[in-house]
Amino acid sequence: MRRSVLLFLLLGFLAGCATQKPLYYWGNYSRSLYKYKKSPTEENLKTHKAVLLKIMEESSKMNLRVPPGVCCEYGYLLLKEGKKEEALHYFDLEEKAYPESKPFLDRLRAKWIGKKEN
């Protein structure tokens, strides 16, 4: 009895210190986003979009869920370029992976897509 309690305690402590395999592949996200924000040129936007696409591709290759927000961010950039249909596709991908994003995505869909149509 005492021994099992001890073992349990030890395991708990060890687990707290152990490193885990990452949940997501984020690629070069921070860097390319920062560059684009610092100087919002066409080229930096292109690079950031490529990074977002690569995150989606690599994630599916590695059998990981796409990190939260990535599909939505990509869709949003497409929306700003006027590519409504494509944007909606990526919003749907985001919702499929993370159902909790639905209220937010619905707002995006209504607000932006409704606005562009009028």
Next chain:
Amino acid sequence: MDRKEGKLTMKIPKLFILFGILSLALSACAPKALKKCEVFPKMYAERPMSILVLPPINETTAADAKEYYATTVAEPLSLSGYYVFPIEVISEILKSEGAYDTEALVDVDPKKFREYFGADGVMYIRIKKWDTAYYVIGGNVTVGVHCLLKSTNSGDILWEYDGIIVYDTTARSSGGGLGGLIAAVIITAIQTATTDYVPIAKRVNYMVLQTIPAGKYNPRCDQDRDDPVVVRKTTK
């Protein structure tokens, strides 16, 4: 009488071993550690799944800090197991609603973020330090932040932590003598001036966010109640 003594001497080594193992296990982690469930009980009670991160509030004089920092939050927070709303998209929407600064949003009822975005929690980040320092033969970069998570149900503070990292940018000269020293001073100056803040900000985030209880998408969700957390006074 003899038997009693025998029992006692048997007990002592067992106790010693027990203490030895326990103190070893404890010393492997931080000494002033408390359990996560003791420090952040509301986090376990409410179990937020989605977190809306507001654009950071910059309390430093470094104009770049906000932009730099905002790009490094989503990654570690998502790895903790939370759905993180796309920070870029959120900040553009907030701007389109007339909220240009997070300072203006601090007093907004957290419940509004549930109504508007469906978020379970709102994260307020204050950048406290973003400094570059030179001294004669060295230099460093300091990044410090304070993070606060509020519930959009109750408005209560669910989690709060702050972290600071000092990153040494001193060049290590391989050659000795005065020539080596001068070279090192020049290299330090260059390295300190052009230091890439992104990895430093990331490290601060990882340090701070490892104290947040794991969320739904992390395999350790709900299993980290007894994980140790080092509780410190707020850095200023």
